[in-house]
Amino acid sequence: DAGITQSPRHKVTETGTPVTLRCHQTENHRYMYWYRQDPGHGLRLIHYSYGVKDTDKGEVSDGYSVSRSKTEDFLLTLESATSSQTSVYFCAISESSSGHNEQFFGPGTRLTVL
Amino acid sequence: GQNIDQPTEMTATEGAIVQINCTYQTSGFNGLFWYQQHAGEAPTFLSYNVLDGLEEKGRFSSFLSRSKGYSYLLLKELQMKDSASYLCAVRFSGGYNKLIFGAGTRLAVHP
Numbered sequence A: 001d002a003g004i005t006q007s008p009r010h011k012v013t014e015t016g017t018p019v020t021l022r023c024h025q026t027e028n029h030r031y032m033y034w035y036r037q038d039p040g041h042g043l044r045l046i047h048y049s050y051g052v053k054d055t056d057k058g059e060v061s062d063g064y065s066v067s068r069s070k071t072e073d074f075l076l077t078l079e080s081a082t083s084s085q086t087s088v089y090f091c092a093i094s095e096s097s098s099g100h101n102e103q104f105f106g107p108g109t110r111l112t113v114l
Numbered sequence B: 001g002q003n004i005d006q007p008t009e010m011t012a013t014e015g016a017i018v019q020i021n022c023t024y025q026t027s028g029f030n031g032l033f034w035y036q037q038h039a040g041e042a043p044t045f046l047s048y049n050v051l052d053g054l055e056e057k058g059r060f061s062s063f064l065s066r067s068k069g070y071s072y073l074l075l076k077e078l079q080m081k082d083s084a085s086y087l088c089a090v091r092f093s094g095g096y097n098k099l100i101f102g103a104g105t106r107l108a109v110h111p
Helices: none
Strands: A004-007 A010-013 A019-025 A031-038 A042-051 A054-057 A064-070 A073-078 A087-094 A109-113 B009-013 B018-024 B029-037 B044-049 B053-057 B060-065 B070-075 B084-092 B099-101 B105-110
Touching (some): A010 A019, A019 A087, A042 A073, A042 B084, A054 A064, B029 B070, B044 B060
Antiparallel strands (some): A004 A019, A031 A042, A042 A054, A087 A109
């Protein structure tokens, strides 16, 4: 199994509070991704990174920011959490951008915003 | 947008064969992945297709027709542990190995 961990695994917070989720990998993979998964929508890309300090927006980036100061860590921040951001968040990593390079997923973080 | 369509739910009997279909827009296609996801767990990789034809891996096979924008995942000799969601994901041109996922097909295997 790819070495990917996410923290925290579960979090309950209140509307308006900042929240940071951490993804940590031990595979030295270049590409990292943050997804959210909601019933009926499948996995949707929030932000991704293609190297240290290199990040870009995905399809549902509003209300989220990311940072990657080290190869192994990719942080997702909700500056002011809203109830619509209640979801399961998955981090994924990929070694390369082409060919048979599947994404490996972390265990997920279940976030509830009250 | 780049919609990925797959059935929401399917049921099948233990020992049988089931086929899960996936359709997508053909423009910019650059590879298709199938993942399995058990309830409460992370998705895990099953198969990859980029050329037309069938890729076989044990009890699981995946087929691709690029001209039709169509793929299927074939599960043989179904076991109870195959009860899970199956996610179809397409990589379109644009780099960075970004994937667009379908909503997933929830498969229930009954005795």
